[in-house]
Amino acid sequence: MTTPTDTVTLERHIAARPETVFGFFTDREKWLSWMGADGAFSFEPGGSYRTRINRENVAAGRFLEVDPPKRLVFTWGWEQGGMPVPPGSTTVEITLEPTADGTLLRLVHSGLPSPEACAAHEEGWKHYVGRLAVRAEGGDPGDDDWMQ
Secondary structure, rough: OOOOOOOOOEEEEOOOHHHOOOOOOOOOOHHHHHHOEEEEOOOOOEEEEEEEEEOOOOEEEEEEEEEOOOEEEEOOOOEEEOOOOOOOOOEEEEEEEEOEEEEEEEEEEEEEHHHHHHHHHHHHHHHHHHHHHHHOOOOOOOOHHHHH
């Protein structure tokens, strides 16, 4: 199987139930506890979101599918920041699969315009999924050093 060149795929085991992990994608305060400084979210199919990830970057898009506790699909792009990925131009698919000791999170971010955009988004998703895992497992990831 080959990986498309416009796609970032990331898998992470989280020692928490899918219902717990899913909540971090559909509750404003929980979302902002692992990614972002502030934002407005309408967690329903067709609902929009806009979130300031850090000082320079504002992400925006729409939720396409919300299927608790196993699947969430939303468009993604940047209203502000240096990355040439307009809001709604790419798609992020999150699937949560129960395991014996938690959840396997699979994130597929597709439609990215270049290898540079893929590399930047892969680095970003690794950072934020790591913070999500700590939070969902009941820990505190601390201040987000990307907020500086």
